[in-house]
Amino acid sequence: MEHAKPLPSYLVQRYHGWKATSYAQNESWYRHLGAEGQHPRAMIISCCDSRVHVTSIFGADQGEFFIHRNIANLVPPYKPDGNQHGTSAAVEYAVTALKVAHLVVLGHSQCGGVQGCIDMCKGDAPQLESKESFVGRWMDVLRPGYEAVADVAEGPEQARALEKQSILVSLGNLMTFPFVQNRVASGDLSLHGLWHNIGEGGLEAYDPKTGVFEQV
Structure with missing residues (x-):
């Protein structure tokens, strides 16, 4: 080589x-x-962003987390079509082989992937619209989330809203995987949504009862 x-x-x-x-x-x-x-208790799906350091945030030791990182911490819908699916493969391995008890989707502030999705959906990023753009086609996963925040004032407020939508979209897509559904239904697996404020060191958790993210 x-x-x-x-x-x-x-x-x-x-x-x-x-x-x-x-x-x-x-x-x-x-x-x-x-x-x-390895016998990790939790799988963490986080963004590739170099500022998000999962093990430091939770003070975790080696062997404690099974970590998968991708742009904007996204999970695509279940789609066994014969193509290569890195994120789906990681989820399958964590849930069916490692038998993790917790599956956490961790989003964060100032996410470049989320901003790229906003720009693409607004028509301001033609390079991401190209069929050859891996980033653009990956951000298609988040289009439903953008539609949910399209009426939010443009700028930091909309970006933060979509950062949190990226977590909810991923949580929803996780439940399209039969092996996730089964273990959630049996009580052997719990899903969690977290949003991390990089600059302030904050951590918010999604509360399904109120439908909002609350400070941990």
Whole structure:
């Protein structure tokens, strides 16, 4: 593979720093994980955004979360059509193989994917309308959410509303998966929607009884 290059030196240095400190201090735990496999209690579906650090937010250790990240923390509807579906595959593995007890969709503030969806739906991002745009076709998953907030004043208020809609759309789509439906119905799996304010360090949870996100 001639296009692969050596790892940047700063990453090499950081690895050696981790191996000499965090790993060395917890070597027995890492060896346990390596020998016994993973048994996470929860799956987290979050955005790829580099500012969203799930394990730090919850103070989680290695082996505690099964994490899947994609643009705008979206879950597409159940569609076993023979195509490649990374997010759906991750959900299937977490629910049917790992038997996680909790499935969390975590959205966040200032989400670039959500803003891209707004621009595309308003006709201000023709590049995303292209059939060749992977981002645009992925953001099609969120179009129903945009329709729900189309009447909200444009700007930060609409963006925040759609960020939360991205969570609700994903939660709704999760329930189109038969294996999710079955485990939710049996009480073995619970779904949760969270929204993270990056700048303020805030965390809001969706309350199905009130239909709003409340501060945790």
